[in-house]
Amino acid sequence: MTEKRQRRRIRIRDRARIQSGLSIVPSLFTVGNIFCGYYAVIATLRANYDYAAIAIGVGMVLDMMDGRIARLTQTDSDFGIQLDSLADLVTFGVAPAMLAFKWGLSSTAGLEANIVQHVNQLGWLSTFAFLVCGALRLARFNIQTKKPPEAGSRRYFVGLPIPMGAGMIAAVVHFFKTPVLLVGSALLWSLLILLIAFLMISTVRYASFKEFDVKKPRPRIVLFCTAMLIALVIFYSEVVLLVLATIYLCSGLVTKLIPLASRFAHTVRKVKVEEPRVVGWHA
Template identity: 40%
Template sequence: MNEQEKQPHNGDDDLVEETRMLSLGEDEVEEETVEAGKKVRRRGIYLLPNLFTTGALFSGFFAIVSAMNGAFDSAAIAIFISMILDGLDGRVARLTNTQSDFGAEYDSLADMVSFGVAPALVAFSWMLSDIGKIGWIAAFVYVAGAALRLARFNTQIGSVDKRWFIGLPSPAAAAVVAGIVWTFSDLDLNDTAYTYALAFIVASIGVLMVSNVRYNSFKEIDLKGRVPFLTMFVIAIFFVVIAYDPATVLLLLFMGYAGSGPGRALLRRVKKADQ
């Protein structure tokens, strides 16, 4: 037998690979990527970052269930917990070098539940259901805005300036809605005017998510660098203020962030008009 007969052809290589994967079980292949021009198939998923993502997803689902049961404080707090866990999963993946396409897709789907569906349903269960069609339309505008925002973000990765977000980030949008619910859920707001105001805010937040307004991503901040000594004291005072009245402080903080994008855009237009 000559050497040529011993070596399989390229087509045979593919057949051998497919046979090997079949023997392993195709259902075990969770991810397929191309690295250095070669197809790479991976079995299983990274545990640690996906645990945080699952926690964020659970918190979002818990917010929906809590709102259905009338526990609006718990629903709002669960959305903020989702934000914390969502902020940790990506950082943990980078620190442990466990990034994956599967993790990115899973994170995006979890974000849709926690920051898209959950805030809209919480607001609808709380007050928006009282005004019928206008209420659920406002809630849907928010959900659609979150879905489009997440889809656009996924397609813009690596092609936009990392210092800026295009459109209001969905976690910040969810924080505004959750902050309103958390702050005012204990008050007796029976006036229809409040409900229409909430519908306007929820729909406006949805529009901001799909707008071309730029928001600071704060990714240029170097957390490993040295800072003035007083900076840590200011941070400590900030946490004390949040602990004193977390609902109000977080609402004002994220409403300020939501308004920073349109405010910056307006200032740029004014400066251009003056030139």
Template identity: 40%
Template sequence: MADQQEHKEHGTETFEVVEAERTGTRHKGVYLLPNLFTTGALFAGFYAIVAAMNGLFEAAAVGIIVAGILDGMDGGVARLTNTQSKFGAEYDSLSDCVAFGVAPGLVAYSWGLSELGKFGWMAAFIYLACAALRLARFNVQAETTDKRFFIGLPSPTGAGLVATLVWLGASRGIDGNDISWLVAFVVAGAGLLMVSSVRYHSFKEFHIGRVPFKVLLGVIVAFAIVFLDPPLVLLAVAVVYVVAGLLLSLWGMRKGASAEE
């Protein structure tokens, strides 16, 4: 009660699991609300794996997309409710490894890489290993890098690129094994971009709050466009984001070379 009263006095009400020992002493546990979103993302990634094992590739791809949405919400909820914690950060990283590393690799393998034999599982493993390395590097460099940019393709975007490719193909009745080399290129390429030095805009300088009416109208129009053909539109958005980062990095390298001359 004392802890809850203290939070209320400061105007910030949080949700927290508190464990009590038999001795009557109490100690802080983990914040419940943001970790519920993280658990939801973890479950969505696990569901994607199970769905792919049963040949439900559209459902598997949607599961990965849902995991990305939930992953984007847990950090925002933690900041809004002032419930950030080291436990939450570590749990989020482990959840990301499953939802954006293991799940996309296995879904892509089941849909369009299995008939490539060793090349198929190598492409899937390259993606998985790079996703794990990307997450580890992000955890180490989080405090030292420019918050406006990600170094390397963000793992949720890489997972979204793979998932929307599977979703689009499955929704059109395409057997992934008929385009297996394209699938392998996209999967391995997304993995390598995650551990590259290419900078991608994070959009973290944009905060949720009061916005002009035209911004709200733009969001509504964007949602309408997405719902016209979700897999096609989301795949196009992912491709544009990936290509834009590559072009900006090449432009920066060219300007750097010109300055040295």
């Protein structure tokens, strides 16, 4: 009996050591995410805008991996959640806000000083709104994770996730590369940033893909399409990433607007049916 107990204690101790060692792995990915955000800020200050956009994209990949690795190894903790939120605020809040301002709202040339000043002020406002809304989105997400999950809530996010908002900014910069020089383009850029900021704090639902289990076997067609998508991202990253980011951004709006449009159409039909018929006078 004593030998069995001793062996059991050794097994428990070895498992604890392995578990403690595995708990570091997700945090390493989170630290890598922070580094990507820091590098994106430095690259933005040096006017290497495409490198900054790529760094934000790499940070998105690391952000997706650290959570999945923590769940697979059963090493998720409150410390990891808080560290991940801080990393997200740096990489997907501060870095894209600076990139959006420097790339699209501070390089207008050949204009009057008064116009340039107004464009810069609009840039400060829109990018700061993006940063604040991103912080609010992260705070709301942290509160929601502590509540008991509702039925089907794992299938969607409430509000645009801040990594996808940052990904949209990075995809646009990666596609065009050359900084914005026209006032009209700068105004459109500001409107897009404000739209992203609004969607992050809205109640629009976006697909989370959390129920996609990597360990489950997939049909060959799914594997083939995944491989083709990865190849397209590698060879045609500018176009493919912008298309994917735009589709995801619009998906929540479409799913929100379709029920509203159907209810509006139903109300209009109901009003037309209930309208009293007016009998005209005939000579």
